[in-house]
Amino acid sequence: MKKITDRPFVMCLMMTSVDGKILSEKWGSSSKVKSLLTAFEKTHEQIGVGAWIVGRTTMEKDFTNFEPRILKKGHQEIERNDFVAAYTGDSFAIAIDAEAKLGWKKATMQGDHVITILTEKVEDAYLTHLKDIGVSYLFAGNTKVDLKIALKKLHQLFGIEKLMLEGGAHINGSFLNEELIDELHQLILPIADGTIETATLFEVDKSVKRKAATVMKLKQVQQIENDVLWLTYTFN
Template sequence: MTNDRPYIICLMMTSLDGKILGEKWGDSPGVNTLRASFEQAHDEIGVKAWIVGRTTMEKDFTDYEKPILKKGHQEIEKVDFVAEHNSESFAIALDGSAKLGWKEATMQGDHVITVLTEGVPDAYLAHLKDIGLSYI
């Protein structure tokens, strides 16, 4: 790309039936070759951000941790929160129901940004702010 405008490249590794990764993927040589090709393309493109849904993030990255929220009512304004960070790359999680149990704001060196809905509890937003995790 020759201009400075942002752009999106969708680099996806999906099953033929479009379902979430499952036991069908296994650890076969074919799957391992596909996974290696996917990671090579990821590196060659120079990806600065990646995005997955809640189910994938929960299964593969947060190990099904549940949010630990402080007791008491904290009223948080429902606006985007951009935490201070030094990252040049980002992990984006789609989590409309506030189910992911974040313990820190970085993952594999990437600053985490979570995409929420306006219906998430204030206590969850307070938790994300406390650990320095950005949300929109």
Template sequence: MGEKWGDNSTVQELTKSFEKAHEALGHKTWIVGRTTMEKDFTHHAAPIHKLIDYTISREDHVAKSDAASYAIAIDGHGKLGWNSAEMLGEHVITVLTEAVQDSYLAHLQEIGVSYVFAGEDKINLPVALEKLKTLFNIEILMLEGGGHLNGSFLNEGLIDEYHQLLLPLADGRTDTSSVFEIEEKDRRCNATLLKLQQVKQLEDDVLWLTYKVNAQV
């Protein structure tokens, strides 16, 4: 979704297609990267630190394990500002590295945000997903960006199904982000092959393409 598309009423109506698809899929637990969470949900709130005089062990903190749905953020170094344990009615889980500060963890504990550790200084996605499944019984995640997080999941072979909405507009900008962005130094394969499962035409000439991930080549 391009912020530079403007506030034209037709464009605004088209962008609602994404939320409609989100609801139609029916999987309420979703995961995004720090930049997306900061821009679209926490609105660039500064991280909050609680003044403490003790250390906090690097153990996963499960504040709530029976929520109907979860909002999950990948935030390796604790840069997101949380003031509530809920986001859009869903319990917040943040995925951190052990490099995060104790004062940040103390605040998360105080407001009831759950967190798990997945790496010493860099996020290990397979470890993160295994913990989300084991500690919170999460079987299916909706991966919703941004491009770097999507690319990391794709690179690790952690995406089973891909849904793409094609909107009937074009902007021609050369700086538009890709759906999947992988640093060349981190690339594990040349490409990921997809198999088309379904094509649906939605309102306003929007196309909804559903793919199964086939293989990495």
């Protein structure tokens, strides 16, 4: 593993169909599919990285269940300083939420301390609520999240040395575009999605894409339970 001193070592862990699609809700609910989907959590636990990060859409869909955001009533004026709440342990659930849309009700997610990455345009009433419930927040830009700033702050303020990136497609694409992924763990399930509209592993808007393609080096191939392939790539 290469040495990085100013940010976490970023591993991207994603589960895909053989045609590179990532939205498992499109794959049905048969017992076979449900059995295949367990590969993700099992692999996550096997890798053993306690800090994980996702985009707002993934957090909302898979974890906060589309809870509406909460704005604290009354008049507040909050300086745009990072807030590190009291927490225990060394596991973190981190969300990239530039628009401050996530509805948080508590300071933990599946036992992990919540950290949300915001921009400075967020309302004071939203920040007041986060402080009240003990959710940590970091600012990483005025109107758009700068991932390099976010990663440096996660390293400096929380001591995070390794970070697991787990989607969705646009956040994965943003990390890829900024050359901030150090290792890719792709679980290829024996499923063919076949849909046109379903998101793929990495998606980068053509207006910001920096180069034609990213070349990786295959580090390891494993066939695990239920004919799932676990591919590990490093980035040159």
